[in-house]
Amino acid sequence: ISMSYDKSTLLSWRAAYFAGRIIGIIARAHYDEARGQVRRIFWNTSDESGTICWSAAEILGEVIRENPAPFEDVIHLIVGLTEEDSPDNIFRAGGLYAIGRIGEVHREYIPKDAVDLIYEYLEDKHAEVCANAIIAAGRLKLKVDIRILDRLKNRTEKVLIYNEDTLKFLSINEIVENAKLIN
Template sequence: MSLRKEMNLLLSENRYEELVERALQNPAIIKYLFRPLYHPYGAQRWQAIEALGRVTEAMAQRDPEAVREIIRRLLWSMNDESGSASWSAPEAIGEIIYRNPDLFKDYVAIVINASEEEIFHRGIAWALGRIGRQRPDLVQEFLPLLVEFLRHPRAEVRGYAARALGQIGPPAGEALSKLEELVEDRTVVEVYEGNKIVSYQVNELAKEAIAKINGKPR
């Protein structure tokens, strides 16, 4: 079986522990985790994001610089000069930082600088929530950006921003009034949870965020 087919099989069956073991044995398999990130939708891109997070978490114990090189590759893939943009690179970088915040916290601001490109707004909102869930202090300065995203023309950005503020929790208290403006937004967005894609209305994500910020998880 080729490395690509092996990776696809392990991803499709959520066999992350085996995938990590194989990646540590043969780092060449990691390049195949980048390909799903060029797709804007679908479960496989989320599986690749989680796999990259798990692989780099293990790699960082041996060779942090190798992980930094992966992050640099992801950042480059967001650059127009790379040939084509990797839609899901912000989520992947966010997942890597989430799993090793002390080692890679310096990359938070760097990935947020891509916020000028609208195609990355959804991913940046997700990444801020993911990192903020673990280390609210690392995303505190970017709360105004998430609040701005609550009025984004794309529903998925509004929904992801609301969810992110809920993950950050009480430190995002100043966003409450803006979140309340979304309680009538019934636009449906997709969220990846429990190894599957789940549909939520934006107002559901906003109400959950409000509850969490108020210290009353739903």
């Protein structure tokens, strides 16, 4: 899991992806062990842990994407990390990423408050948060108001995006075009 901390490397994104998948797979035969891993990851998002698992939301999202039923309560933990009201919320972009990854294949596990967060952060001033909200909206096939889309198409900030086992810099307007948002 510590290999997932540096979000600027492909290795880190792969580590988060596979850690989540492995925990989800382990839960099929050893639920208590997998649940313990999920608890440890979530605990590492707190100050009292003495460390911060920077990719906690992404890892938890992959756990649920792999095996949603035993972890359906964890989506609410991801929502909580995402909506925490802090100007420097380090989990917000990752939480939106996780919601999108889960919802892409298991839409029925995405609660309304998670969808509300996607809409809330579509025009966030932080490019990474905005980009992950756009991608999540596309993955969940959400309808986005044409006026919001027009404003987003004017944003040129570039963000590092992990998708289909690649990392690349894309501008917000490129992400809008690629997300195939419905208006």
